[in-house]
Amino acid sequence: MSAKLEYLLRLGDNDVVLAQRLGEWVGHGPVLEEDIALTNVGLDLLGQGRMWLAYAGEVEGKGRTEDDLAFLRDQHAYRNVQLVELPNGDFADTMARQFYFDHVHLLLLHALARSTDGRIAEIAAKAQKEVAYHVERSADWVVRLGDGTEESHTRMQRALDKFWPYTGELFTPDAVDIELAKRGVAPDPSTLREPWLAAIGSVVKEATLAMPDGEWMQGLRRGGGKHGVHTEHLGHLLSEMQFLQRAYPGSSW
């Protein structure tokens, strides 16, 4: 598998898996506005994921469409980071996961918009405008909950701490990242870490919360989600997402 194909699957799978998680909130949001907002963010991600996976299918050259890639791959073939597959938990959990992801997502898309690969640059330029709103929204919620009641403060802090060990994978380069960075196709993810820390740090401070500082990070020694090593949660997510195509292969709308 070429480095570019591998990388496109990572981009697409992050979006699709997180979109599926956000879709689980349909009908369960704490208030109607938030129900709608969560799923609109999910819809943006689904659209972006579709563009990445469609391109991945073209790069692979075996005739697989974005639908084939999304609905007919098993969990070990998925290349998303573990952070995005973790369960929704309570609203603070969902927002902490989103907060960490949105901020690195925007940094990444800014860099990809300057990719030497024209198609990647084009998709990233489109996506970053959408993600700018995601960043604003999740940051707002971290501040609102952190600087809210004693209960919301406690839960927001607990959520930030809980997802923190899954952020290491976002910034740890492997051979694929290094090769693409050399070719100017994608940034070395380790270069995104400092600006990410600065961005989330200022929000966490405004929220009167404490930055987590644990050093142990999940998924580094054995490869993590980027290499198909997932938490126990992804399989369950995919079994629901892929059910229709697995039970009724080839059925169409």
Added chain:
Amino acid sequence: MVETTPTLAAATASLPPEEAQFEPRGGPSARTTDRVWDALADVPDPEVPAVSIVELGIVRNVSMTDGRVRIEVTPTYSGCPATEMISTMIRERLAAVGLTDVDLVMTLSPPWTTDWIAPEGKRKLAQFGIAPPHAVVNVAGISRIRKATVPCPRCGSKTTSLLSQFGSTACKAQYRCDDCREPFDYFKPH
């Protein structure tokens, strides 16, 4: 990146002077392309039917190649569920005026911006009860949009509050008028 962008607030005083920009009319195939533009002006956006797809700025170009009409369309948002429906509506509308040799091409670059919504389209949005978007100053750094003053499309009051960055569709935010108390949609600068 997430540096906050105070320039957005500064840009809220007035709507942008820019007109939506399209390929100029004229040239040897002008008559057919003019017919296409006129026909497309009747195609409403499925989710915001107050404006046409031309006023929304998503029809990027119309040209003729070897007797075939080539139309370039760009999506508003990546996940916009109306994209396929818009393609169907374009084909049906053109078939109704006798044009069936039509190629629809999806383009991504340059990415769609609300600055391409025609002034007439913005006026119709306001009439429809949707506050039209302000000019986009720095798209990549949009932040803290709530600092913008979004006048109520019903009573004109400037005392309004953001309820949520996302409304009935991804392209809109939800606001509430603090004077007339009505909730309303705001078409987000994008």
